[in-house]
Amino acid sequence: MLLWRTGRRFTAKWQGCRRGLASAHHNPAEIRNIALVAHIDSGKTTLTESILLRSSYLSISGSVDTGSTTTDFLPAERERGITIQAASIPVRWKDWLFNLIDTPGHADFGMEVESASRVVDGAVVLLDSVEGVEAQTKGVWTQLDRYNVPTRIMFLNKLDRAGASFGASLASLLTHRLHPHPLALVLPIASFDPQDYKRAEPGIQGLVDLVNWEVWRWDADGHYARHPLPTSAQDLAVGAGILHPLHPILPHLVPARTQLLDRLAMSSDELMDALLDLPAGPQGYVAFNNALLLRHLRQATLRNQVLPVLCGAAMKNIGTDLVMNYVGALLASPLDLEHDPEQDKAPVRLLAWKVAWDKRLGWMTFVRVYSGKVNRKTTLINRTCGQKERISKLLLLYASQTEEVEELPFGTVGVLLGLKHTRTGDTLESSLAHNTSRTALREIATPPAVVAVSVIPNSHADLQPVQDALQALSRTDPSVRVDTQEGQVLAHGLGALHLEIVEGRLRDEWKVGFKFGARRVSYREGLGPGAPSADAPTWKMEVAGTTATVSITLVLRPLHADERGDPAWDGNIVLDAKGQPYDTPNSIAGTPSVLVAQGLASALSASPHTALAMSHVHIQVLKIDLPSGTPTSILTGAAAVILRNHIRDAGMGPLLEPFVALKVSVNEDSLGRAVKDLTEHGAEVIDLGTGPAVGADGTEEEVGGYPQEGNYVPPLWLSPSGYYREAATGSPRLKRAINAVAPLSQMLDYSNRLRALSGGHGVFEMANAGFREVSSARRLEILKEIGRV
Numbered sequence: 070m071l072l073w074r075t076g077r078r079f080t081a082k083w084q085g086c087r088r089g090l091a092s093a094h095h096n097p098a099e100i101r102n103i104a105l106v107a108h109i110d111s112g113k114t115t116l117t118e119s120i121l122l123r124s125s126y127l128s129i130s131g132s133v134d135t136g137s138t139t140t141d142f143l144p145a146e147r148e149r150g151i152t153i154q155a156a157s158i159p160v161r162w163k164d165w166l167f168n169l170i171d172t173p174g175h176a177d178f179g180m181e182v183e184s185a186s187r188v189v190d191g192a193v194v195l196l197d198s199v200e201g202v203e204a205q206t207k208g209v210w211t212q213l214d215r216y217n218v219p220t221r222i223m224f225l226n227k228l229d230r231a232g233a234s235f236g237a238s239l240a241s242l243l244t245h246r247l248h249p250h251p252l253a254l255v256l257p258i259a260s261f262d263p264q265d266y267k268r269a270e271p272g273i274q275g276l277v278d279l280v281n282w283e284v285w286r287w288d289a290d291g292h293y294a295r296h297p298l299p300t301s302a303q304d305l306a307v308g309a310g311i312l313h314p315l316h317p318i319l320p321h322l323v324p325a326r327t328q329l330l331d332r333l334a335m336s337s338d339e340l341m342d343a344l345l346d347l348p349a350g351p352q353g354y355v356a357f358n359n360a361l362l363l364r365h366l367r368q369a370t371l372r373n374q375v376l377p378v379l380c381g382a383a384m385k386n387i388g389t390d391l392v393m394n395y396v397g398a399l400l401a402s403p404l405d406l407e408h409d410p411e412q413d414k415a416p417v418r419l420l421a422w423k424v425a426w427d428k429r430l431g432w433m434t435f436v437r438v439y440s441g442k443v444n445r446k447t448t449l450i451n452r453t454c455g456q457k458e459r460i461s462k463l464l465l466l467y468a469s470q471t472e473e474v475e476e477l478p479f480g481t482v483g484v485l486l487g488l489k490h491t492r493t494g495d496t497l498e499s500s501l502a503h504n505t506s507r508t509a510l511r512e513i514a515t516p517p518a519v520v521a522v523s524v525i526p527n528s529h530a531d532l533q534p535v536q537d538a539l540q541a542l543s544r545t546d547p548s549v550r551v552d553t554q555e556g557q558v559l560a561h562g563l564g565a566l567h568l569e570i571v572e573g574r575l576r577d578e579w580k581v582g583f584k585f586g587a588r589r590v591s592y593r594e595g596l597g598p599g600a601p602s603a604d605a606p607t608w609k610m611e612v613a614g615t616t617a618t619v620s621i622t623l624v625l626r627p628l629h630a631d632e633r634g635d636p637a638w639d640g641n642i643v644l645d646a647k648g649q650p651y652d653t654p655n656s657i658a659g660t661p662s663v664l665v666a667q668g669l670a671s672a673l674s675a676s677p678h679t680a681l682a683m684s685h686v687h688i689q690v691l692k693i694d695l696p697s698g699t700p701t702s703i704l705t706g707a708a709a710v711i712l713r714n715h716i717r718d719a720g721m722g723p724l725l726e727p728f729v730a731l732k733v734s735v736n737e738d739s740l741g742r743a744v745k746d747l748t749e750h751g752a753e754v755i756d757l758g759t760g761p762a763v764g765a766d767g768t769e770e771e772v773g774g775y776p777q778e779g780n781y782v783p784p785l786w787l788s789p790s791g792y793y794r795e796a797a798t799g800s801p802r803l804k805r806a807i808n809a810v811a812p813l814s815q816m817l818d819y820s821n822r823l824r825a826l827s828g829g830h831g832v833f834e835m836a837n838a839g840f841r842e843v844s845s846a847r848r849l850e851i852l853k854e855i856g857r858v
């Protein structure tokens with residue numbers, strides 16, 4: 070088995086036992102393709118590192134704080150202590166093979182979460198249990214929803230921190246409407262000494278596993294011992310071996326298990342009947358068969374009727390083994406979704422979920438195998454662009470390191486080398502399967518770019534290399550969009566930090582000579598007031614001496630806000646005559662509809678009035694007339710010209726600019742200054758941490774959230790330091806929080822401003838809050854800024 074070392078030296082940290090994973094037999098029922106997703110800094114990379122350590126993949130754990138983790142291997146990730154790109158890693162645990170994808174939490178790298186969500190069957194969503202649900206928790210949750218990621222587990226991390234609260238974090242899942250039925254599978258034990266509960270010391274020393282009815286106790290070195298709980302309610306009432314008879318958690322164990330079983334019985338008649346047959350009193354619940362309980366829990370998880378909740382402290386490896394046990398036991402395997410045990414014999418179908426460039430290996434295409442097995446001899450057709458692709462090598466990836474394999478079977482994720490045309494989101498099939506009637510796989514959505522920067526080559530000779538590097542970069546990261554406006558090359562990205570990373574990558578990876586000009590936000594233009602009804606517009610062109618008249622009939626109108634669904638959504642809708650999406654993933658490259666769609670997309674990419682991208686336009690293609698004998702290839706140009714003329718005739722439309730939802734946290738004494746600064750910069754302050762919370766889209770949370778009734782929310786004192794904090798401050802926040810919505814253009818240098826006005830103590834988070842139409846005064850400013858008046 071050949072092993073590559075891509076950039077990083079093999080260290081003693083790596084265990085030999087990870088090798089051989091590739092050659093091991095893959096039973097699809099044992100595969101768990103999972104993503105770790107969360108708000109920034111919740112501990113995803115730390116949990117990944119802990120999983121690698123606990124599964125013997127590593128002999129010593131790395132740390133985000135010393136820049137030595139396995140999955141954050143890019144220099145920029147290590148310098149900043151944040152994850153920038155999703156890294157996948159196969160891990161064997163018991164009989165299962167987990168393909169684990171650690172994703173970034175920062176919204177600027179949302180494309181990575183988007184791609185990962187597209188190809189996983191399950192997710193572990195983390196919360197920092199001091200904070201509960203945060204802005205980007207809701208952002209990633211929406212991303213998981215967008216791709217119907219069917220199974221999820223919640224991990225309430227950092228329970229060792231002062232102010233952490235298991236009960237409050239679990240309740241926040243209801244308040245923020247993440248799930249109507251979060252289900253605690255464990256209870257945290259802050260200390261085995263009952264006196265510590267009175268002293269309100271922060272900590273976590275153990276967990277009660279309510280399903281397997283046992284206590285896990287960790288020592289200071291992160292080793293644990295497991296202690297079964299008595300299966301007699303009477304014995305439990307007078308002490309439980311490892312738990313002191315006066316331990317305050319004892320009286321809560323039976324109610325917690327009872328509520329767990331009762332909740333599961335709500336979604337299973339079989340379990341309901343079994344519970345009704347139990348003798349009255351707690352004994353039946355305590356002695357209930359654990360394997361049967363687990364079976365019902367798995368069914369309810371697969372049907373998304375409950376959200377299993379675990380907890381711990383990843384940094385101390387507390388709770389990691391339970392996470393792995395329950396990922397294996399509860400989350401979906403590829404077979405659970407396909408329902409076809411013969412999937413590995415079906416024709417090959419893959420989805421490219423990521424494309425990366427490596428200086429030694431060339432283009433690396435990350436794929437998930439949706440049917441069949443792929444090997445080096447498989448000739449692939451890229452269904453999205455119509456090109457033939459040849460594979461030179463198949464690899465499994467261990468973060469920065471790779472291992473060559475003979476084949477990638479059904480259900481796995483791996484890397485193909487040698488593909489030349491494939492981009493993120495493309496479907497690949499074996500050439501033999503190309504003519505079957507199967508539909509292409511669902512595409513991956515690209516979050517809207519909100520900030521642009523002009524890229525200025527150092528000299529004329531640098532122009533082409535800079536443009537090539539930008540094109541290559543946008544192939545690896547489709548959320549970087551490149552265009553030219555008035556002779557200036559512009560790179561558009563998802564935020565200021567995203568563009569900073571782009572700058573670094575152009576310099577370090579592509580080594581091209583350039584500098585960045587001023588940053589500005591990416592504005593949009595909407596459809597003008599005079600949109601014509603577009604009756605049979607025509608476009609003439611010379612084809613081999615004859616004049617062909619192509620006619621494409623379109624109807625245009627502005628898109629109403631309620632048609633967009635997600636308020637942060639940015640884009641246009643193109644439908645066919647029957648009202649079906651025009652360019653669906655099912656379209657085959659080169660067909661008339663795809664050619665027309667490409668033309669329309671090109672016209673929408675730059676308005677004839679402002680050169681800004683058009684947004685919020687609804688287009689219906691009613692008819693295409695192409696004289697016989699005319700090549701279909703002219704449809705793209707024809708569609709672009711026809712639509713551009715319509716947009717021009719409609720006149721200049723409204724201008725839109727991106728807004729962000731902000732959560733600023735400052736000490737009490739800086740509160741006034743921070744609020745004043747925000748309002749002076751056009752922000753709308755929604756509340757000061759006492760009113761309703763603001764969601765990632767800038768809208769207020771629905772009042773009340775999901776009802777607590779029928780859900781078990783553990784008492785707050787279970788996390789003594791969190792309880793103390795609540796009691797002492799009357800608020801879950803130690804600092805004051807400001808929730809606001811602001812134009813992104815005013816927030817590009819906010820970190821510097823906040824640092825100055827808060828004496829360095831302020832922190833803030835920003836999430837995309839969509840595009841909004843601007844006032845006439847602001848419109849004039851924008852037109853000046855983009856040189857149009």
Ligand SMILES: Nc1nc2c(ncn2[C@@H]2O[C@H](COP(=O)(O)OP(=O)(O)OP(=O)(O)O)[C@@H](O)[C@H]2O)c(=O)[nH]1
Nearest residue numbers: 109110111112113114115151152174227382383384
């Ligand atoms: N006290 C405590 N700190 C933790 C725990 N887990 C993670 N941390 C710390 O929290 C910080 C963020 O951890 P990361 O693992 O980088 O979080 P992340 O979610 O991967 O961050 P991004 O990928 O950048 O979004 C680091 O300083 C960690 O040491 C924990 O269980 N307890």
